[in-house]
Amino acid sequence: MEEGRSTASGIEADSVSLSQRRSNCMCVCVCDFFVIYQFTQQSLPACKPVLSPVWVVSVFFVVGVLFIPVGIGCLHASRSVVEIVYRYDVECIPAPFRGNKLAYIANDFIPKNCTKHLKVVYSDAISCVLATNKWKENLGDGRAMWLWYWYIKRNACALFACYFQVLVCACFLFCPEKAHIALGTFEIPQEQVPRSMKAPIYVYYQLDNYYQNHRRYYKSRSERQLLHGLEYPDIGSCAPEDVINGLPVVPCGLVAWSMFNDTFSFFRGVDELNVNRKNIAWKSDRDHKFGKHVFPFNFQNGSLIGGARLDPNISLSDQEDLIVWMRTSALPSFRKLYGRIEEDLDADDTISVKLLNNYNTYSFSGSKKIVLSTSNHMLIRVLIDAKNAGKGVAGHTLFLEAFIFSSPSLAIVSNFSPFNTF
Template sequence: MDVDGRPQSVPVLSRRQKVIYQFTQQNLPACKPVLTPAWVIATFLSLGFIFIPLGLLALVASQSVVEIVDRYDTDCIPEVFRSNKVAFIKDDSIPKNCTRYFKVHKPMKAPIYVYYQLDNYYQNHRRYVKSRNDRQLLYGLRYNDTSSCKPEETNSGLPIVPCGLIAWSLFNDTYRFVRGAGELRINRKNIAWRSDREHKFGKHVYPFNFQNGTLIGGGKLDPTIPLSDQEDLIVWMRTAALPSFRKLYGKIEEDLEENDVIEANLFNYYNSYSFGGKKKLVLSTSSWLGGKNDFLGFAYVAVGSSCILVALFFILFHVKNPRPYGI
């Protein structure tokens, strides 16, 4: 009723308005679980019984991966240059070829992934990570602002494509494998993420004025191949978060049998000696969980075991000091 005694109409709320009204007035139904001892103990036991089998499965998958790891940066230096490795790697007149042998101790099923591993290499350094230009990688010379690429933005007054320290320091060691009398072919296609190839590197962008200065950093790029097809560069440009990392070099699509002797012919070009880095060659199979990594399995087992121990502690505490509900 209004002040004059006449009936007042009540506004009809829409469904959306009703929901908003209930939310603003805190009239929505709420779940208020009561953590009784039985619920807490059952929850911890369930977590333990779930996590421990998952951790064991992860460990089994990791142990099924076969790896061959060979550090070659020291052994591929001639004896006379062992005391001055930097002088060796910078002298272009000295051959950099090196031959390594290793034996396959367990059968390795294809595909066998070939990685190069670098240690003590901080790709996550802020100045290094920022020294790139993603628009230039996608549009090339149509995008002229290369100020973010300092100190490798221009050379002789012309822009560098791709610019920046990341591209400038491209890894350039090469590998070739021989088993018996035949060469093991390395497939170097599709080693980069598809999203990177199609959306981050231009299909009509070609290297320009790259590694033409007096200070050469790493590998060179073929100026006749667009950046979207230079997968070595694409893999390298995805910077690593940790100072020890692996990057995919290629895939061997043949099985290796037990006791096979593999001859690795490599060229030791990359200068990791100036900063005390290490270089390793890695051959690895994979499992349903990926490469060899025991951390995930141990983490699941540790968390599951901790949950069960906590549940047992609560059981003993509840038996010794029972407390009726509501007190």
């Protein structure tokens, strides 16, 4: 009897535990279903702001006030940059070949040497405001007024930003006392510009109307071959510059094949300015993307020569011109670092540039420019790139928009509130 009772009690306990598990499972299922239902019906508890007029006006004012110092800092950093930009692709063509540029660049027997003189120049939108009297002295009132109309028409946004800075007491803080501007054939004498260029001075070459982001061009390369060399034989993506005379090409592809090959030498008087060509590429690219034991092989040995040749005795990780060129640009107008001049240039210095005009941009109506530019300190360079006032103007524009949108809202709330209060 005792054994029967124990067996019956055990069965009852098992049934009770089974029913408890079923009830717990049903509770979990019901809870899960309820949570899913709330999620799908967007009825979960949430915290959301109440867009009252006072809250909206306050947000506009706070955002506007926060972006005033940001805009001022960016504009000041941009205007502290001194930059020389000179287009040389047309000026360096001999007069008899101006009408047939392709014949000039394709003929190896025509010398490609060219010498140009540059001067340290400072130019900005503010300059037009401060140089009016000088315009009148040099050009007369009639031409000065015509130049005013032409400049305002093409630079309305920049001028508006300048005048708006006057309202926030920034223009007088950061505008230079003397300024230079060149419009068309009219120039204020350059020797009146008291601006110097402090080292390091970065030398760039700029290409326009050059689409490095074209998919077929960008894909014509082999990242693994750049790192492993001839050990990686699968270079079909590099066609048509993958194999020449039955031998693989290192580095392969159209990007490497079309590498920029103009060269520049700089002189101040009779003294040559040394251009440091080291450490112009990203360290991560040198260390991890280009092999230290990979050397150029069978490069530029085809019937068509696209651009620069590479020294077969120097590894790819040390050929920084190639590394800079292989980091393709997303825009059709871009600058790439050529080197650094580690000497200061005074405002009245005239720099002679001796260059070899080898690179063919004439077949696709491109242009070539040489750029000398100083730099901002590292904190500001996070926000802007060289001489670019766009972010500073954007900061002031955002403040202006916040002010425009918040002022009518404030007036409406104060005038139409039932108690004439917030």
